[in-house]
Amino acid sequence: MSQNVIIVGAGPVGLLLAILLGRKGRAITIVEKWPEIYERPRAVTMDAEVARILATLGIDCDNDPAFENHKELYYWKSADLKDLQIVDWKSLAPSGWHVTYWFNQPELEARLIDIASALPSVTLLRGWTAVALNQDKDGTELVIEDGTSSQTVNAQFVVGADGANSFVRDALGLEVVDEGYFFDWLILDMIPAADYKTSPAQWQLCDPKRPTTIVPGGPGRRRWEFMVLPTEDKDEIAKEESAWRLLEPWGLTPDNAQLERSAVYRFQARYTKQWRKGRCMIAGDAAHLMPPFAGEGMCAGLRDAVALSWRLSAILDGKLGADVLQSYESERIAHAKHYIQFSRELGDIICITNPKEVAARDARMMADLAARDQQPITGDLVKLGPGIWCEDTATAGELSPQGMVLFNGHEDRFDQAVGQGWMILAVDCTKDNLLNDLEMIDFENLGGRLLSIGSEGCDVKTLDASYRDWMIAAGANYAIIRPDFYIAATANTPAQLAIHFNTILDRLRLIT
Ligand SMILES: Cc1cc2nc3c(=O)[nH]c(=O)nc-3n(C[C@H](O)[C@H](O)[C@H](O)COP(=O)(O)OP(=O)(O)OC[C@H]3O[C@@H](n4cnc5c(N)ncnc54)[C@H](O)[C@@H]3O)c2cc1C
Known part of the structure; x- marks a missing residue:
């Protein structure tokens, strides 16, 4: 049977899109190359808008055991533990949910898979890799392989939610702009003993000897992120003994904590110039990649899924023409680029290792903080790029408040x-x-x-x-x-x- 939409990639973005379209009864096939959920350490934090999106699926982040909110401020501290920056991560955002929640990505993906699997019109093909894509004005054709056999799936639309190395993006010949930014970091997901605490609960140690992120990792978990120094060997630091050596000053040893997941990642900043070609679109990391300093990569991808879902749904209902998809690209690309830029700017502050630059940074940030009487900053409301909203009216293009x-x-x-x-x-x-x-x-x-x-x-x-x-x-x-x-x-x-x-x-x- 021909599908309405084939989604390549069962990461959070592909799964959310499948759920939003599947709930409208649309025939959706998701093709995922891995037979199991991808277990590497990735997203742990999400913003109020994503909590609002998950609430539409029946996930209440304020009361769900898979999510937590520390109702505390977020601190950036110098090597000698003086405050450099304080961010309000405890208040309610105008859109009705807390500014920040903590969770772990494999658990969220498992939840989304459960929700998607309960929808009769959604089919998840695991262990199948998309290898060829064709389209004409009437439809699309995707060839998938499972290692021993291949099959062709037809659909009205294809969405590539297939991550940073997107096959769909490359098959469509879409140009990627690489901002030439990279830093290597060791990421550790820890399950410490139940009484383990850090104070503050969420903070950034801007120590040039080892820039470090110390944050929650969802209920029962903690996340440490250690910058790999320019002089260090990536393979060496990826070893388990290196992880425990770095964790020791934080009071964690194999006797009181479990190292659940670890990986060295190269944080990058990239975006794809065009997100739609004919009947094919890309979304999520396939379209934009940002260092995780703002915790916004997955959040941006989930916004893409929501933005695509209402357009595709109305097109499939025969209410809107396919041209409306052009505004998916124009609105979302500008929004995602804002977060790429913001994440880069945070990284530029966090990743400094030169002592002179560190001294200048610390002096500047402490002076800024003193000038505003140590008051925490709040996040900006980011406007969509040009599209289906009226630029000349106040607050249009922003996420609506909610009470x-x-x-x-x-x-x-x-x-x-x-x-x-x-x-x-x-x-x-x-x-x-x-x-x-x-x-x-x-x-x-x-x-x-x-x-x-x-x-x-x-x-x-x-x-x-x-x-x-x-x-x-x-x-x-x-x-x-x-x-x-x-x-x-x-x-x-x-x-x-x-x-x-x-x-x-x-x-x-x-x-x-
Ligand atoms: C260390 C780290 C920390 C992060 N922290 C945060 C955070 O706190 N908050 C946040 O919002 N974001 C964070 N992110 C980013 C977040 O993890 C990603 O943005 C998110 O996973 C992107 O989701 P996606 O669905 O677009 O792609 P992915 O999660 O990459 O999923 C793509 C899927 O497509 C599949 N696939 C690829 N090619 C094919 C093919 N040819 N055929 C079939 N299937 C295919 C892959 O197997 C994969 O399952 C972090 C990332 C890292 C690395």
């Missing part, structure tokens, strides 16, 4: 109480006569919902000030929200809202 609400007797975060999809919110004002009859037909064709939100009497009753504060900051009364929770537009008057709504429709090229 607690009461809807149909259900009290919860907005996403869980009300749901997800295209929405027009009239905040503390009437929703009557916002769109004319024809506009309303188009909106409903997109599955859109028009809701008033605010005090008693509105469709959705707010239980905190999130929506009101947002509207005051934006100087607006109305907002158009997309299925990926990003803000398409805000407007002050019904007339403005209608103009922005029609701009969005034009950009979507809705098929009526």
